[in-house]
Amino acid sequence: MTGPFDSGPFDGGLRGDDADADIHHDDAAYVLGALSPADRHRYEQHLAGCARCRESVQAFAGLPGLLSRVPVEQVGAEPAAPPPELSGDLFTAARRARWRRRVMVVAGGAVAAAVCLVLALLLAFGPGRGPTGGQAPPARAMTAVAPAPVTATAALATRPWGTDVTVRCRYHGAASYPVGYTLVVVDTGGHSERISSWSAVPDKTMVLTGTTATRPDRIRAIQVRASDGTPVLSLTP
Numbered sequence: 179m180t181g182p183f184d185s186g187p188f189d190g191g192l193r194g195d196d197a198d199a200d201i202h203h204d205d206a207a208y209v210l211g212a213l214s215p216a217d218r219h220r221y222e223q224h225l226a227g228c229a230r231c232r233e234s235v236q237a238f239a240g241l242p243g244l245l246s247r248v249p250v251e252q253v254g255a256e257p258a259a260p261p262p263e264l265s266g267d268l269f270t271a272a273r274r275a276r277w278r279r280r281v282m283v284v285a286g287g288a289v290a291a292a293v294c295l296v297l298a299l300l301l302a303f304g305p306g307r308g309p310t311g312g313q314a315p316p317a318r319a320m321t322a323v324a325p326a327p328v329t330a331t332a333a334l335a336t337r338p339w340g341t342d343v344t345v346r347c348r349y350h351g352a353a354s355y356p357v358g359y360t361l362v363v364v365d366t367g368g369h370s371e372r373i374s375s376w377s378a379v380p381d382k383t384m385v386l387t388g389t390t391a392t393r394p395d396r397i398r399a400i401q402v403r404a405s406d407g408t409p410v411l412s413l414t415p
């Protein structure tokens with residue numbers, strides 16, 4: 179009585195369990211004659227019942243030009259060590275084959291990692307999704323509502339978390355003028371929220387970004403206020 183998993187083509191057929199799974203990896207050592215007599219005997223018994231290992235041994239022996247003198251058809255019966263003058267080449271070939279496999283595994287892993295990274299970047303910064311993705315929101319000039327030596331544009335960007343407000347601000351006055359400013363969001367309920375503050379520097383354009391949880395359709399105005407709280411610039415979305 180045999181179960182469905184007792185006689186597969188890759189079954190070692192020695193003990194019928196997975197304890198000897200590692201024996202499949204003895205193929206190269208076997209071809210190289212590097213196994214101890216006991217291990218070689220064990221592997222030969224395994225080889226008789228393992229199609230995978232027979233293919234593996236033959237593939238090793240089939241490396242062009244290098245292993246042509248290995249008696250592949252006899253490996254099951256008489257696994258003689260390769261001729262001494264071939265051992266160096268055999269070892270080199272086997273090592274190269276193993277190294278190549280390893281490189282392919284590593285390269286495959288790297289490709290998979292790169293694909294994951296690209297997918298992650300697309301999800302994070304795809305068109306219209308991230309702070310650097312897609313087109314920048316249009317900036318509009320803020321309207322002066324009180325005399326002040328400052329001009330600015332403001333752009334609102336809808337985010338899952340609310341609104342990003344980017345202000346490009348230029349200060350034209352003398353350095354002695356009070357130069358502290360705040361960026362304020364006024365929502366439709368009349369509540370004011372300060373989302374940024376800075377000190378203007380003469381003749382230098384400053385780019386400031388503040389974030390509010392208020393969505394754009396709930397924003398009544400974006401204001402730049404002087405240090406005393408007086409609105410000097412305003413923008414209505």
Ligand SMILES: [Zn+2]
Pocket residue numbers: 190201202224228230231
């Ligand atoms: Zn095997």
